[in-house]
Structure formats: C-alpha cells, structure tokens
Amino acid sequence: xxxxxxxxxxxxxxxxxxxxxxxxxxxxxxxxxxxxxxxxxxxxxxxxxxxxxxxxxxxxxxxxxxxxxxxxxxxxxxxxxxxxxxxxxxxxxxxxxxxxxxxxxxxxxxxxxxxxxxxxxxxxxxxxxxxxxxxxxxxxxxxxxxxxxxxxxxxxxxxxxxxxxxxxxxxxxxxxxxxxxxxxxxxxxxxxxxxxxxxxxxxxxxxxxxxxxxxxxxxxxxxxxxxxxxxxxxxxxxxxxxxxxxxxxxxxxxxxxxxxxxxxxxxxxxxxxxxxxxxxxxxxxxxxxxxxxxxxxxxxxxxxxxxxxxxxxxxxxxxxxxxxxxxxxxxxxxxxxxxxxxxxxxxxxxxxxxxxxxxxxxxxxxxxxxxxxxxxxxxxxxxxxxxxxxxxxxxxxxxxxxxxxxxxxxxxxxxxxxxxxxxxxxxxxxxxxxxxxxxxxxxxxxxxxxxxxxxxxxxxxxxxxxxxxxxxxxxxxxxxxxxxxxxxxxxxxxxxxxxxxxxxxxxxxxxxxxxxxxxxxxxxxxxxxxxxxxxxxxxxxxxxxxxxxxxxxxxxxxxxxxxxxxxxxxxxxxxxxxxxxxxxxxxxxxxxxxxxxxxxxxxxxxxxxxxxxxxxxxxxxxxxxxxxxxxxxxxxxxxxxxxxxxxxxxxxxxxxxxxxxxxxxxxxxxxxxxxxxxxxxxxxxxxxxxxxxxxxxxxxxxxxxxxxxxxxxxxxxxxxxxxxxxxxxxxxxxxxxxxxxxxxxxxxxxxxxxxxxxxxxxxxxxxxxxxxxxxxxxxxxxxxxxxxxxxxxxxxxxxxxxxxxxxxxxxxxxxxxxxxxxxxxxxxxxxxxxxxxxxxxxxxxxxxxxxxxxxxxxxxxxxxxxxxx
Numbered sequence: 001x002x003x004x005x006x007x008x009x010x011x012x013x014x015x016x017x018x019x020x021x022x023x024x025x026x027x028x029x030x031x032x033x034x035x036x037x038x039x040x041x042x043x044x045x046x047x048x049x050x051x052x053x054x055x056x057x058x059x060x061x062x063x064x065x066x067x068x069x070x071x072x073x074x075x076x077x078x079x080x081x082x083x084x085x086x087x088x089x090x091x092x093x094x095x096x097x098x099x100x101x102x103x104x105x106x107x108x109x110x111x112x113x114x115x116x117x118x119x120x121x122x123x124x125x126x127x128x129x130x131x132x133x134x135x136x137x138x139x140x141x142x143x144x145x146x147x148x149x150x151x152x153x154x155x156x157x158x159x160x161x162x163x164x165x166x167x168x169x170x171x172x173x174x175x176x177x178x179x180x181x182x183x184x185x186x187x188x189x190x191x192x193x194x195x196x197x198x199x200x201x202x203x204x205x206x207x208x209x210x211x212x213x214x215x216x217x218x219x220x221x222x223x224x225x226x227x228x229x230x231x232x233x234x235x236x237x238x239x240x241x242x243x244x245x246x247x248x249x250x251x252x253x254x255x256x257x258x259x260x261x262x263x264x265x266x267x268x269x270x271x272x273x274x275x276x277x278x279x280x281x282x283x284x285x286x287x288x289x290x291x292x293x294x295x296x297x298x299x300x301x302x303x304x305x306x307x308x309x310x311x312x313x314x315x316x317x318x319x320x321x322x323x324x325x326x327x328x329x330x331x332x333x334x335x336x337x338x339x340x341x342x343x344x345x346x347x348x349x350x351x352x353x354x355x356x357x358x359x360x361x362x363x364x365x366x367x368x369x370x371x372x373x374x375x376x377x378x379x380x381x382x383x384x385x386x387x388x389x390x391x392x393x394x395x396x397x398x399x400x401x402x403x404x405x406x407x408x409x410x411x412x413x414x415x416x417x418x419x420x421x422x423x424x425x426x427x428x429x430x431x432x433x434x435x436x437x438x439x440x441x442x443x444x445x446x447x448x449x450x451x452x453x454x455x456x457x458x459x460x461x462x463x464x465x466x467x468x469x470x471x472x473x474x475x476x477x478x479x480x481x482x483x484x485x486x487x488x489x490x491x492x493x494x495x496x497x498x499x500x501x502x503x504x505x506x507x508x509x510x511x512x513x514x515x516x517x518x519x520x521x522x523x524x525x526x527x528x529x530x531x532x533x534x535x536x537x538x539x540x541x542x543x544x545x546x547x548x549x550x551x552x553x554x555x556x557x558x559x560x561x562x563x564x565x566x567x568x569x570x571x572x573x574x575x576x577x578x579x580x581x582x583x584x585x586x587x588x589x590x591x592x593x594x595x596x597x598x599x600x601x602x603x604x605x606x607x608x609x610x611x612x613x614x615x616x617x618x619x620x621x622x623x624x625x626x627x628x629x630x631x632x633x634x635x636x637x638x639x640x641x642x643x644x645x646x647x648x649x650x651x652x653x654x655x656x657x658x659x660x661x662x663x664x665x666x667x668x669x670x671x672x673x674x675x676x677x678x679x680x681x682x683x684x685x686x687x688x689x690x691x692x693x694x695x696x697x698x699x700x701x702x703x704x705x706x707x708x709x710x711x712x713x714x715x716x717x718x719x720x721x722x723x724x725x726x727x728x729x730x731x732x733x734x735x736x737x738x739x740x741x742x743x744x745x746x747x748x749x750x751x752x753x754x755x756x757x758x759x760x761x762x763x764x765x766x767x768x769x770x771x772x773x774x775x776x777x778x779x780x781x782x783x784x785x786x787x788x789x790x791x792x793x794x795x796x797x798x799x800x801x802x803x804x805x806x807x808x809x810x811x812x813x814x815x816x817x818x819x820x821x822x823x824x825x826x827x828x829x830x831x832x833x834x835x836x837x838x839x840x841x842x843x844x845x846x847x848x849x850x851x852x853x854x855x856x857x858x859x860x861x862x863x864x865x866x867x868x869x
Contacts, residue, residue, distance in 0.1 A: 002218065008094045030067055036068055036071075073103070077104050117143045125151075282294050420495075448481070591798075673707065684696040777825075
C-alpha cells in the first residue's frame with residue numbers, strides 16, 4: 001500500500017513508522033484571536049512569526065485558515081501562502097489549506113508550493129458537489145481531509161461516522177482518488193458537557209478511527225484534538241491531561257495526524273494517577289458519574305489548576321538518578337550539568353553516566369515516543385538535554401581514556417563489491433566512544449573474511465554496510481553463511497539502500513537462527529547494540545524485532561497482492577510522447593576529458609545538505625546553521641570542512657577529474673538505445689500512474705537522437721583519509737562526496753551551455769542548480785528512474801573511463817574512487833526524474849532477453865524492483 005506523501009520544501013512521508021504527525025493550529029483565524037487580529041490589520045510579518053513559531057515548536061504541517069467575516073478569505077489566503085513560500089524555514093513543511101469556503105481553498109491551491117492538504121470537503125451538499133470538489137483538488141495534486149458530514153448533518157455517533165466515511169471513500173475511489181491521499185476526520189466533539197448524548201463523543205471517535213484504518217485501506221485519520229477538552233476551558237492541567245490521554249488511545253486505534261497545540265500537551269505517563277483515572281473514565285465512558293468526578297478533581301485542585309512554584313520545584317528534590325530521567329523526559333536543562341556531575345562522582349566514570357542514567361533516560365524517551373506517549377516537540381527538547389549532559393561530560397571522557405574491559409566486541413565491514421564506508425565509520429566511532437571494542441574490516445570485504453574475523457575476534461555483534469543495490473544480495477549471502485556455520489551473533493544491517501522492509505522480507509528469512517536487525521541511523525547503533533549484548537534486555541528486544549518483522553512481512557504481502565501491474569504491452573502503449581522532436585545536435589560531439597578541475601572552481605557549487613545528513617545532523621541548509629539544537633555543531637563541522645577545502649585548494653592532495661561524452665543515439669526498442677554500438681537498456685513503469693503515463697527514460701529520445709554520458713571522481717580522498725584520525729577521516733570522505741557531486745553539477749552546466757550548447761544563455765544560481773531548474777536531466781544508474789547498475793559498463797567503455805580518468809568499477813559495479821558519480825544526459829526540456837517502481841515478470845523476462853542474462857542474474861540485478869517496490 002502506498003503511503004501518504006506530502007511536501008513543502010522538504011518531503012513528509014506519513015507511514016506506519018511516523019508515530020503521529022502534529023498539525024500546527026495557531027495560523028487559524030478561528031482558533032487564534034492573535035492571528036486573526038494580525039491578518040485583519042494586515043500585519044503579515046507578525047503573522048509569519050506565528051507560523052515560524054509553530055514550525056520551530058515541532059509542527060510538521062501548518063493549518064492555515066482565513067474564515068472570518070472581516071477578512072477577504074481568498075486574498076488573505078493567497079497573500080499569506082505566497083509570503084510563506086519566500087520563507088524557507090517555514091515553507092519546508094507542508095501546508096493544510098483549511099476553509100469551509102471552496103473559493104478560499106482553490107485560491108490557496110493556485111499558489112501552494114509542494115503537495116499540501118485540503119481541509120476539508122464533505123457530503124453535506126450532496127454527492128455532485130463533493131465529487132466536483134474532489135476532482136478539482138486532485139488536479140492540483142493535493143491530499144484531502146473528508147469530514148464525517150452528510151446531507152443530514154455532522155456524524156455524532158459511531159454508526160453515522162463509519163457509514164459516512166465508507167460512502168465517501170467509495171465515491172472517491174470510484175473517481176480514481178488515491179486511497180493514501182484520503183484523510184478522514186470523524187469529528188472530535190467535547191465530552192463532560194453535562195449532556196448525556198455527549199458521553200460517547202471521544203470513544204466513538206476512537207472506535208470509528210479503528211474501523212476506518214481496518215476497513216478503508218490506505219486511508220488516514222485526523223482530528224482537532226483540542227475540541228475534546230472544550231468543557232474545561234481555563235483549566236490547562238485538565239486540558240493537557242485530556243489531550244494526552246485522548247491522543248494515546250486514538251493513536252493506538254490508528255489516528256496518525258491531528259491538529260493540536262503542543263503547549264497544551266503533557267506527557268501521558270506524568271499525568272497524576274488520580275487525574276488520569278478520571279480523565280480516561282470520561283474519554284472512554286467507563287462510568288455514569290465520570291464527568292462529575294472529573295469536575296470534582298478540577299474544583300479540588302483549583303479552578304485554573306496551574307502548577308505553582310512548589311509543584312514545579314518538587315522534582316528538584318528527587319535523587320539525582322530520578323532528576324536526570326525527569327529532565328530528559330520533560331526537556332529541562334537547568335540542572336542537568338549539576339546532576340551529571342553528581343552521577344559522575346558517585347558512579348566514578350563519565351562513561352558510566354552516559355551508558356547508565358543518561359541512556360536509560362533516552363531509552364525511556366524513545367519508548368514513550370514509540371508508544372505515542374510523547375510527541376516530536378518533546379523529543380526534540382529531550383535531545384537538547386542529552387546533548388548538554390554529554391557536552392559537560394566530554395572533557396572527563398577525553399581525560400579518562402580508560403583502558404578497562406570493553407563492553408562488547410563489534411565487527412564492522414562494508415560488503416564485497418562496495419567501497420562506501422562513511423556511515424559505517426560513524427557507527428564505529430560512536431560505538432568506540434561508548435566503550436565498545438570495534439574491529440573495522442574496511443570495504444570490499446568478502447563474506448568468508450567477515451565471518452572468519454567475527455569468529456577470530458570473538459564478536460558479540462556483526463555489522464554490515466553498503467550503499468549500492470547489489471550490496472543487498474551480498475548481505476543476504478553473509479546472513480545465509482552465518483546460518484550455515486551455526487553462528488548466532490546478531491547481524492546489524494545499515495546503509496543507504498537498506499530498509500526495515502527489505503531486512504524483514506528478504507534478509508531475515510534467509511538466515512534462520514540469526515537475529516537480523518536493521519539500523520536506519522548511526523545514532524541508533526548504541527542503544528541497539530546495548531540491548532543486544534545485555535543479558536537482561538536481549539531476549540525482549542529480539543522478541544520485539546521478530547514481532548515487528550512478522551508484521552512487516554504480513555503487510556508487505558498484503559500490499560503486494562493489492563498492487564495491480566499493467567502488462568508490459570499496455571504500459572508501452574501508455575508511454576510518454578514528447579511534444580517536440582529530437583534534441584539539437586551537440587555543438588562539440590565526442591568525449592571531453594577534464595583531468596584536474598580546481599577545487600576552488602567547485603566550492604561554490606557544493607550542496608551542503610547531504611553533508612550534514614552524513615553526520616546525522618537534521619535540517620535544511622543554510623537554516624541548520626542557526627538551529628538551536630544542532631546549529632552550533634553544524635557550524636563547527638562546516639568550518640572544519642571549509643578549512644579542509646582550503647588545504648585541498650592550496651595543494652595537490654586531491655584531483656577532481658571528469659569526462660563527458662555526447663553521442664548520436666538510435667532507439668532499437670521501446671526501452672533500448674544503441675549508442676556507438678553499445679546498448680543502454682532502460683525499464684518502464686508498470687504500476688499505474690496517476691496521470692496515465694507509464695514512463696521510461698528511453699521516452700525522452702526520438703528514434704534518431706543524441707544522448708550524453710559522464711563520469712566524475714575525486715582522486716586522493718581515501719589516501720588523505722587514511723592518514724587522519726577517525727573524525728578527520730570521516731570529514732574528508734564526506735567532503736569528497738560533496739566535491740564529486742559539485743563536479744557533476746559543474747560538468748552538466750558545461751554540457752548544457754557549451755559542449756552540447758542547447759542552453760547557451762543559462763544563468764542559474766547555485767540554489768537553482770540544486771533545485772534542478774535547468775533544462776534536461778542527468779539520472780544515474782542505480783537510482784529510481786534507472787535502478788539497474790549494468791549501464792555503467794557501457795558508460796565506462798564509451799568514455800574509456802579507466803584509461804582516461806583512472807576510475808574503476810568493482811565486480812558489483814561500485815565506482816572507485818568512492819567519491820564518484822556517473823550517469824546519462826538527456827536534453828529534452830520536458831524530461832524529468834521519476835521512479836520505475838515495481839515491475840512484473842513479463843518485463844523481467846524481456847529485460848533478461850535484452851541483456852542476454854540468465855533469469856537468475858536478471859532477478860538479482862533488479863531485486864528491489866521485482867521483489868520490493
């Protein structure tokens with residue numbers, strides 16, 4: 001089943017792993033008197049500040065509503081959304097256009113960037129208007145919130161909620177509206193109003209949510225959380241408790257989005273037991289006097305129930321261990337350094353503090369977040385506390401350099417055929433800093449050597465890394481060999497092409513008796529390894545992993561069975577038909593070699609975003625440099641990178657080199673292209689596309705046309721890194737990767753403006769280059785539009801890459817040096833990037849025949865598209 005995909009400047013994928021998507025509610029004139037006043041008075045700069053506060057406070061979607069009698073809704077909506085679009089720190093999140101007036105909604109859709117959500121449409125005016133609005137929303141490419149409201153009014157019972165939602169779902173699916181873009185709001189109404197008919201308002205919403213997620217495949221559920229506590233206006237403690245408890249139960253039932261004010265959201269487990277009991281009695285309608293008992297509690301604890309200084313300070317009187325956990329869970333930094341020092345003195349080691357109370361506290365945060373008891377803004381604050389504590393302890397860690405017995409031995413390796421190791425190296429450093437003995441076998445390590453080393457070193461855990469798709473099969477073969485040898489060490493899987501789904505579906509079943517665990521981020525390695533080597537935690541942790549993988553496999557098989565692929569002939573009949581003819585002939589055809597492009601030439605073209613991602617620093621560049629949590633560290637690591645670039649620019653340490661070739665091309669089949677006697681074999685989409693076009697890269701070419709290919713690499717990075725410490729080595733490789741990408745960007749510009757010359761007057765900024773505002777595309781083998789790596793062989797031959805640039809291909813088609821990029825050039829102005837996705841057996845057979853491959857080899861080359869799309 002496809003997932004809900006939204007986007008501002010950054011994507012937001014709503015999956016089963018997303019926990020809960022928090023929709024900021026303060027840019028809504030009906031819910032914020034301050035925001036309404038600012039819009040009425042035309043104070044849009046101050047209104048933008050409200051939006052910025054919401055995003056910085058953890059809102060993952062912004063709800064924008066302009067429904068107020070004294071406001072011109074369409075004008076205000078267009079104006080505000082246009083202003084947001086010019087503020088990258090706000091525009092990074094998707095927008096929810098919220099209005100009961102469809103003219104306001106459409107005004108917003110006409111200027112909205114990215115993919116947003118319309119809130120809302122309903123059946124209150126009948127099916128005709130409902131479907132007309134849905135079709136128009138779909139044409140704009142937005143998702144939609146559907147209110148449980150029909151011609152008879154709002155649904156106020158469980159039965160009415162599910163009946164309306166089922167009817168609306170059937171109508172929307174009938175016009176081809178994607179299931180994953182349908183979000184139901186089954187109406188959150190107040191409870192404890194004193195009216196008997198309102199008693200089941202909360203529990204009916206929760207049960208309707210569970211029914212929707214079970215019976216309406218792909219659909220999502222949202223709601224306005226603050227409505228549930230409307231009866232307790234002016235009583236923030238009761239309202240916090242009601243919101244947290246309501247969300248806890250609604251999320252477990254399947255609610256995955258919601259409009260909520262984070263400032264009125266407490267931690268579920270911190271709700272006093274007597275208050276929680278009364279709140280849940282009301283929400284779940286557990287007793288007849290539930291409302292009266294909750295009102296009694298509110299009266300007994302003060303009409304405002306505000307926390308006074310005594311209550312706020314009470315936690316400071318707890319023992320240091322409990323204070324640390326309280327500070328981490330509640331995001332309180334004021335005492336963390338004193339508590340970290342108290343812990344260090346008592347435990348005798350800064351490492352013991354990190355591995356003990358600090359890690360215990362962060363595990364508690366992780367558990368609560370995973371269980372829906374804490375939410376993103378709170379987790380961000382917890383991370384800030386942890387960072388402050390570790391920063392305080394770091395000098396003691398550096399001074400201690402204890403030679404004591406390590407916690408456990410971890411053997412790490414990048415698998416055979418793959419040369420990428422930045423992520424693996426970061427994991428190794430993080431584990432080493434936490435007292436683990438790390439044996440790093442390097443890159444291109446055959447499976448027998450990995451397992452021999454694991455046995456020789458007495459490994460407690462084995463970790464495998466890989467970046468390219470063929471590495472997945474190498475990992476599977478390592479897992480199989482472990483099972484054959486009877487090895488029982490846990491096997492950690494990480495790297496760019498790995499995933500939780502692939503690990504559960506393709507790796508774990510091939511290694512019975514071996515615990516195969518996916519680690520999606522270097523920062524998760526320490527808590528995962530800590531649980532795997534702990535006698536007290538390993539059993540429960542592995543049971544959780546096994547249960548999760550079983551669930552993933554079940555969902556995967558269900559979703560795969562639900563997918564209907566077009567036959568290859570039908571997909572070809574729906575191929576993209578470009579509106580214009582062949583690209584112009586290249587001004588300078590043939591191969592062009594650039595043996596040494598100066599580092600200074602490439603620096604202005606560096607895209608720094610992926611550099612910070614490599615370090616696990618989340619945020620878009622340049623905003624990340626001012627981030628209150630990671631900004632200081634981001635500035636430091638970028639300063640180190642700039643200093644390294646200064647050294648590389650001034651010396652002969654690295655050599656960026658590149659080659660581009662521009663050739664006549666002839667289509668010899670729907671997806672086959674002959675280039676100077678070499679064949680490029682492309683794939684075609686078979687999953688039905690929303691616009692009805694089933695794309696292949698070959699569609700961008702006329703029968704007789706021109707195509708380009710290229711290779712870029714940065715020599716000397718590995719040699720430099722080998723002479724540095726861990727930090728400087730990782731830094732060098734991360735910077736080297738950015739230089740290789742900058743070189744590819746520079747080379748493509750040379751091709752567009754001079755060598756091919758189809759865009760001689762192009763004048764784009766670096767930001768516009770990063771956003772690919774130029775004409776034409778440069779897809780790379782192994783990426784979604786061309787997932788097969790095999791065409792690298794043709795590129796290497798056409799450009800004579802090994803002889804001209806000294807770059808090689810491994811047996812599994814990884815490139816060396818590791819800081820390298822290669823791909824194709826398509827000049828058609830309407831060519832765009834896309835994902836091939838899942839293909840059928842008919843295309844697999846056709847591909848094998850075109851390549852001259854045995855079926856097994858073809859399946860291995862396209863495993864992710866045949867088995868995991």
